[in-house]
Amino acid sequence: MSDDWWSVGEALDRIERLDPELCAFIEVWHARAMALAGSVDRRLPLAGLPFAVKGPAGIRSYAARRLVAAGAVPVGSTAVPGPGTYWQTWGRGAHGRTVNPHRADRTPGGSSAGSAVAVAAGMVPLATGSDGAGSVRIPAAWCGVFGLKTTRGLLPSPDRTGLATAGVLTRRVRDARLYLRCVLDGYVEAPRARTPVRATYSPDLGFARTDPAVEAVVRAAVDRLVAAGAVRLDGAPDSSLSLLDPRETWLAVRGGEPPRTAGPEAGSGADARADVCVDVRAENDRRLDAYFARTPLLLTPVTPNRPHGHEGPGPDVYSTALTWAFNLSGHPAASLPAGFTPDGCPVGLQLVAERGADVSLLEIARVAEEALPIVRP
Template structure:
């Protein structure tokens, strides 16, 4: 008699990896093995076919995106870590057993605030994870954990954030994974067409105001040069000079969107971005000006310097793995598109990541 071995299901494999890896990584605050395994047989008959996914934070399972994924046949396996009390910089996570660590270097932060979501995806503990991005909270951990992260156009999907800065987002292993998410959470979704190549693009190292770690800048520039050499992008002979959005973002978050200084900065940056996207469909920048910092914090450096401007402006933006610094830390390449061009952005991201090296932890 021949004994056959049953291949574990996707949910069972995800739960096995969580049980084996999460005591060291601390990506989860809660894991739901019984509920996930009970849900899987029914979910297999639906479009997502029992795809295991994680949700951001204790309330994540009630979010709009999580409910849509569940209805489409996704299986939530647990809630991921978010910053704990006293973490002013919002770049840590606090899991069930301790602080969340970067899967590439345990002495470094994974970024945040979607910290556990990025770690869960990077370590293969979930196929994708929900996130939210009010200043870079999806893109920064995606960059520092070496995964794909998408911040959607502000207002495209429901968000509980009254300031209007935060947008729903997703962390996945690739643009294809993010496309799978958007297909099931966005009404009227139409798959992206393959973009004509080369893509006209603008590259800006610091958006006119940020000082970028030279090694981070070099990794991102090398990725952009590779895209040019492959015929994927064609750089326009122009830059992107914006005003530093720090005080404007803080004013809006603090409940003073009508602050004259904030209004002036937002208007000037919106005008410059409108002109840029009238000439090119794609803006390329580093995701962060710095590499992942230690768990003690970044000091006076704003990890959000290159991301939160697009929370103010509302543009969709993605983070793709660009490579590594010499100390083994992943670096992210940020792709930004016109407002509402989320689907097109995913099509462009797919073309870009097909040229760049794949990052796997």
């Protein structure tokens, strides 16, 4: 059990005190949680751990059921975006619009908005999430907590497109490891990462327009990892990674457009768009496979932009630009707090590993976390 967990009663007290301002929760289950906390088997690995679930249906998710079986106690469901939104980068709780705990005038990200805020504000030490385009990593980055998107197919997901996978948000990497240990059948502990871990750093994946302030924070974090001996940047001429912009491909897959193969029979209009999207996905998969065959870790900013205002990011700004490629490819990816911009906005460092290397990725993230103590403004 983690030394800094708190009791279910303490979690409920914090929620009662903080949530009217932060609006992280849709529902809070006071009586049910206290009853379960009083009857839980103390021999279980997560006995008495208070946690939150994402959205109205979160308590029925596979991960939530496994956490409860391990002794954890669900205390409530967290805010997700309301209807009629295009970019899922905000949330609405029972008390109103979900607020970023670091900058009240900014969004916490989404769609796992309330989960990130609940963890960042200390209401719970762990919350479930799901990530179809960055929905765990973006709020983790913008709220200054750790977030993991698992490999596609590692855990059951109701998303038929294959884009959304289960994820978790925690204050420390070690609690994400406990989560994975309890929800993943056949979990095998990874040895401590042999450092330095070979990696490359890309500020833009070859196509994104990254805010210089965000890039400066992430680059400084990468430099600190190198100086601490946690990471060694690969300087070989063929080591860099550049991807094709996956925007149209992600939209096509999410919209349910049928896959097609480009060739002499390619048509025009929607058919041509589908052809191009298949080519982009296949080419990016080829580049990623070649990259991870020689290098175990990829580092990027989580988002190209800072947390935006509550009215949205503005036209042609895609907070998902650096995350959704890995939903299409199925790779595991994590967001680790990297620091703050000069105006007090949290920034996340994205760590991406080979498909199926989730346990190893968490071990690398733990080593990186030790080398990146964050001074919070």
